[in-house]
Amino acid sequence: MEGKHSRWSSQPRPCDLLRKIRELTRAIVEDLSNGRSPEILIDRFRNYCTKPDSNCYCSSDLPILKETLTLRRESHLRRLDVLLRVLVIVQQLLQENRHGSKRDIYYMHPSVFSDQSIVDRAINDICILMQCSRHNLNVVSVGKGLVMGWLRFSEAGNMFDCINRPNTAFPVPIHVEEVKDIVSVAKYILVVEKESVFQRLANDQFCNTNHCIVITGGGYPDISTRRFLGLLVDTLHLPTYCLVDCDPYGFDILSTYRFGSMQLAYDAKFLRVPEILWLGGFLLDSEKYQLPQQCLLPLTAQDKRKTEAMLRRCYLQREVPEWRLELQLMLERGVKFELEALSVHELNFLSAVYIPSKIEGGVYI
Amino acid sequence: MIIASVRDLCLHLISSAFQRCHASEDLCRLSVILKRSPQSDPHSVLISVSDTGVGSCLEEFGGVKLRKEAFGAQIWGIADDEIYHYQFNLKENVSARRLTRLPSNPKNGLKFSGTEVCLSIIESIDVLVAEFTLFFQKILILKVPNVAIELVVEHGHDPGSRYVNVFLANECNPLSIPASNLERLKSGLEDYVLKHGNTLSTKCELCFSSWEHLKVGSGVACCTEGRKYSGSVMEAVIVISEISEVASTCPRTHGSKTEVLYFKDFSPCPIPQSSLKALTSIDWKSYGLSFGSVVVQGGFALVEWENLPPYVQIDIVLHHYHEQIPSGRLKTRRDQNLIKKAIRLALDDLKDNYAGVLLSAQALKIRSFAPDLAKTISSLILSSNDSEFRKECFSFLGLPSQGVGGEVVEDCIKERLITVVEMNDRDPQRSKEIPTFLFEDDHMQDSGSQDEEFEVEDAFSSMDVLKCNTV
Numbered sequence: 001m002e003g004k005h006s007r008w009s010s011q012p013r014p015c016d017l018l019r020k021i022r023e024l025t026r027a028i029v030e031d032l033s034n035g036r037s038p039e040i041l042i043d044r045f046r047n048y049c050t051k052p053d054s055n056c057y058c059s060s061d062l063p064i065l066k067e068t069l070t071l072r073r074e075s076h077l078r079r080l081d082v083l084l085r086v087l088v089i090v091q092q093l094l095q096e097n098r099h100g101s102k103r104d105i106y107y108m109h110p111s112v113f114s115d116q117s118i119v120d121r122a123i124n125d126i127c128i129l130m131q132c133s134r135h136n137l138n139v140v141s142v143g144k145g146l147v148m149g150w151l152r153f154s155e156a157g158n159m160f161d162c163i164n165r166p167n168t169a170f171p172v173p174i175h176v177e178e179v180k181d182i183v184s185v186a187k188y189i190l191v192v193e194k195e196s197v198f199q200r201l202a203n204d205q206f207c208n209t210n211h212c213i214v215i216t217g218g219g220y221p222d223i224s225t226r227r228f229l230g231l232l233v234d235t236l237h238l239p240t241y242c243l244v245d246c247d248p249y250g251f252d253i254l255s256t257y258r259f260g261s262m263q264l265a266y267d268a269k270f271l272r273v274p275e276i277l278w279l280g281g282f283l284l285d286s287e288k289y290q291l292p293q294q295c296l297l298p299l300t301a302q303d304k305r306k307t308e309a310m311l312r313r314c315y316l317q318r319e320v321p322e323w324r325l326e327l328q329l330m331l332e333r334g335v336k337f338e339l340e341a342l343s344v345h346e347l348n349f350l351s352a353v354y355i356p357s358k359i360e361g362g363v364y365i
Numbered sequence: 366m367i368i369a370s371v372r373d374l375c376l377h378l379i380s381s382a383f384q385r386c387h388a389s390e391d392l393c394r395l396s397v398i399l400k401r402s403p404q405s406d407p408h409s410v411l412i413s414v415s416d417t418g419v420g421s422c423l424e425e426f427g428g429v430k431l432r433k434e435a436f437g438a439q440i441w442g443i444a445d446d447e448i449y450h451y452q453f454n455l456k457e458n459v460s461a462r463r464l465t466r467l468p469s470n471p472k473n474g475l476k477f478s479g480t481e482v483c484l485s486i487i488e489s490i491d492v493l494v495a496e497f498t499l500f501f502q503k504i505l506i507l508k509v510p511n512v513a514i515e516l517v518v519e520h521g522h523d524p525g526s527r528y529v530n531v532f533l534a535n536e537c538n539p540l541s542i543p544a545s546n547l548e549r550l551k552s553g554l555e556d557y558v559l560k561h562g563n564t565l566s567t568k569c570e571l572c573f574s575s576w577e578h579l580k581v582g583s584g585v586a587c588c589t590e591g592r593k594y595s596g597s598v599m600e601a602v603i604v605i606s607e608i609s610e611v612a613s614t615c616p617r618t619h620g621s622k623t624e625v626l627y628f629k630d631f632s633p634c635p636i637p638q639s640s641l642k643a644l645t646s647i648d649w650k651s652y653g654l655s656f657g658s659v660v661v662q663g664g665f666a667l668v669e670w671e672n673l674p675p676y677v678q679i680d681i682v683l684h685h686y687h688e689q690i691p692s693g694r695l696k697t698r699r700d701q702n703l704i705k706k707a708i709r710l711a712l713d714d715l716k717d718n719y720a721g722v723l724l725s726a727q728a729l730k731i732r733s734f735a736p737d738l739a740k741t742i743s744s745l746i747l748s749s750n751d752s753e754f755r756k757e758c759f760s761f762l763g764l765p766s767q768g769v770g771g772e773v774v775e776d777c778i779k780e781r782l783i784t785v786v787e788m789n790d791r792d793p794q795r796s797k798e799i800p801t802f803l804f805e806d807d808h809m810q811d812s813g814s815q816d817e818e819f820e821v822e823d824a825f826s827s828m829d830v831l832k833c834n835t836v
Contacts, residue, residue: 018749018751021745021749022749022751022754025742025745025746025749025754025758026754026757026758026761028742029742029746029758029761029762029778030761031785032778032781032782032785033761033762033763033781035781035784035785035788036785037785037788037789038785070789071731071782071785071786071789072731072789073727073731074727074730074731074734077731077734077738078734080738081734081737081738081741084738084741084742084745085741087745088741088744088745088748091745091748091749092748095748095749095750112737
C-alpha cells in the first residue's frame with residue numbers, strides 16, 4: 001500500500017489553505033508597512049535532470065532550489081501580479097466552496113494574463129507555496145480523459161456503472177477526491193495514448209472479450225486522468241499496461257504517466273504511476289507483426305532532437321533502463337510507427353491479436 | 366606655468382589673489398581695477414589686481430610664461446615692516462627674466478598684508494569686464510564668506526565715469542557660520558541656479574517662486590589611500606531645478622543642457638579631459654537619466670540629456686582640492702574615480718532626500734505596477750471572510766479597524782509599495798545580484814519535450830530567479 005500512502009495521504013483542508021493565504025497576505029502587508037521589500041520564496045522542483053553521471057537526487061521529490069520573488073525586478077512584479085490575482089480568485093473559491101476551471105480564471109483578467117500558460121504557472125506557484133495539489137485549490141481543468149471496462153464507481157453521489165456497458169466511454173471524473181465505491185472485476189488496466197485507439201477498442205468490443213479497464217488521457221494526460229489512474233491502481237492493485245505510438249511523443253506520454261511531468265514536478269509524488277508497464281509499440285514489433293515497410297515513417301529532425309534529449313533524462317537509466325534501450329533503438333533505426341498502422345492486416349488486429357498476444361506472452365517491459 | 370593668453374594671465378592673477386584671501390582667516394578684499402592708459406597709448410589698459418590676503422609668493426609671478434603677447438608688469442608685495450616693490454618684463458624669456466627689486470616703502474609700524482599686481486596690456490575693456498564678471502559669478506559658488514570682490518572700471522579722472530561691481534557671497538541664501546566647504550558649495554550652487562548663473566542680484570521670481578523648486582544632493586570622495594595622494598578631496602553638488610511653466614518667457618542660459626562647473630583648489634578652471642571621461646562613464650541610466658553628449662564650451666562642460674522633461678534643469682559643480690599640500694600630481698585615473706564616486710554619492714544623496722527623484726527606468730516600470738498590485742492585495746484583505754485578519758492588516762497599515770473603504774486601503778498599500786520600490790532603487794546593489802542556478806548545466810535541456818503537454822507551459826523557461834538558495 002505504499003502507493004496509496006504516497007498518493008492519498010495528507011490532503012490539506014480548505015481551511016488550512018485559507019489560513020496559508022492569509023499568512024502570505026499578512027506577511028506582504030506587514031513587510032510593506034514596515035518599509036521592507038516583501039520576498040516570496042517559491043520552491044523549485046524537478047523530476048529529472050540530464051546529468052551524465054546520474055549522481056543526483058531527482059527521485060527524492062525534494063525541492064532543488066528556492067526562488068525569491070521580490071519587488072526589485074519587472075519580471076518578478078509581472079509574475080507576482082498574476083500570482084496574487086489568481087490567489088484572490090482561489091481564496092474566493094475556497095471560501096465559497098466552489099470550483100473553477102483554469103479557463104474560468106483566465107477569463108477573469110484576460111488582458112493581464114495574456115495567455116493561459118501564465119495562469120497555469122501562477123496556479124503551480126500557488127500550489128508550491130501552499131504545499132498542495134491543484135485540485136485542493138478548487139481549480140480544475142476540463143477533463144478530456146475517458147474510461148471504459150469492468151468498473152463501477154461513484155463520484156459525488158453519481159454512479160458510474162461502466163460494467164453495464166463495458167464498451168462505452170465514460171468521462172474520467174474531474175473531482176477524483178470524491179470518487180468512492182470502486183468496484184471492478186477486471187484483470188488489468190490498459191492505458192492507451194490516443195482517443196482514436198480507445199475508440200478502436202470500443203468498436204471492437206475489446207472489453208467484452210478482455211476483462212479489463214481501458215483508460216486514455218487523449219495525448220498528454222491531464223491531472224484528473226493521472227490521479228484517477230493512480231486511484232484505480234492503488235485501489236484495485238491490478239497490473240497496468242500502457243500502449244503508445246512507437247515515436248518520441250508516445251514515449252514522452254508514457255514517461256508522463258510513469259514519472260510525471262517537469263511542469264508539475266512539485267506534485268509528481270501524487271501524479272506518477274510507477275506501477276505502469278510498457279506494452280508497446282516497440283520498434284521490433286514492426287518486424288514481429290510484419291508491418292509493411294511503408295508503415296514505418298522516418299524520424300524527423302525534431303523527433304531526433306527530442307529523442308536525444310529524452311535519452312539524457314536521469315530516471316530512464318536509473319529506473320527503466322530497458323525502456324531507454326528501446327528508445328535508443330528507435331533513434332538508431334531512425335524510424336517510427338503509429339499503432340493504427342497495425343490495422344494494415346485487419347481492422348481489429350490491435351484488439352484481437354496484438355494486445356492479447358502481448359499480455360498473454362508477457363511481452364512488456 | 367605656461368599661459369596661453371592675456372585673458373588667462375589675468376584670470377590666473379585674480380585666482381591667485383582669491384586664494385590668498387581664502388587662506389587668510391580675516392576679512393579680505395579683492396579688487397580688480399581696469400584703467401584706460403593715458404592718451405599716449407589709447408589701446409592699452411592698466412590692470413591692477415590687489416588683495417589683502419596672505420601668502421604672496423614671488424616665484425608665482427617670475428615663472429609665468431606667456432605664449433603670445435608680451436608686456437611689462439610691476440609687483441608690489443606688502444609684508445613685514447616694509448612694502449617691497451619688484452618689476453620684471455614678461456617679454457623676456459623665463460630663464461633670462463630678472464626680477465628687479467625697487468626701493469621699498471616703510472609701513473610705519475602698521476600691521477597689514479597683501480599683494481598688488483599691476484600690468485599693462487592691449488585689450489578691449491568691455492571684453493575684459495565680461496570675462497572677469499563671468500569669472501566672479503562662478504567664484505561666488507564657492508561662497509567663501511571672508512572675501513569681498515570689487516570690479517572697478519575707470520574711464521578717466523572724472524569720478525562719475527567709474528563703474529563698480531561688487532560680488533559678495535552669502536547674500537541671497539545666508540549660511541550659518543561656520544559652514545564646511547561642501548555646505549558652502551551646496552548653498553552657492555543653489556544661489557547660482559536661482560539667480561540664473563549669478564547674473565541676477567536676487568533669485569528669479571519668475572522661475573522659482575519657492576525654494577522647494579530646488580532639489581540638492583552632494584557627495585564627497587576623498588583619496589585616503591597612499592601617502593602621496595592622501596588629502597585629495599572631490600566634492601560634487603547636483604541641483605535639480607524645476608521651473609514653473611510661466612517661466613517659459615524667462616531667457617535661460619543653457620536650456621535643458623546641464624552646466625558642469627569645475628573648480629580646482631578654490632578657483633574656477635576648465636574641466637580636465639579626465640573629468641569629461643569620468644562624466645561619460647557614470648551609469649546615469651540607473652538614475653533614470655539618459656546621457657546624450659558632452660561638449661566643452663568656455664571652459665565648462667555642457668551635458669545634453671536625451672530624456673530630461675521640459676522645465677527640468679540639472680546643474681552640477683565639481684570642486685577638487687587638497688586638504689593638505691599634495692606631494693605629487695594626482696593621477697588621472699584616481700581623479701576620474703574620485704569624480705565618479707563624488708557624483709554617484711551626490712546622485713544617491715538626491716535619491717535619499719527626495720522621494721521619487723532620479724528613479725531608474727527599471728524602478729519606474731516596477732512602480733507602474735503599484736496601483737494594480739495594491740488593488741489585488743487590498744482584494745485579498747477585503748475579500749477574506751476572516752474579520753480578525755482584516756483588522757490585523759488594517760492595523761499594520763495604520764488604518765482604523767472599521768469603516769474603511771476599499772479605495773483607502775488600496776491607496777495606503779500603493780503608497781507603501783511605491784516607498785519600497787523607491788527604497789529598493791536607492792539600494793540597487795542587491796537588484797544586480799546575478800541569478801545563480803545550482804544546476805545551470807542541465808537547466809531544462811530537453812524542454813522542447815514539454816511544449817505539447819496539456820497541463821501547463823514550460824514553467825522554467827521564462828524563469829527569472831533573483832536568488833536561489835540550496836536546500
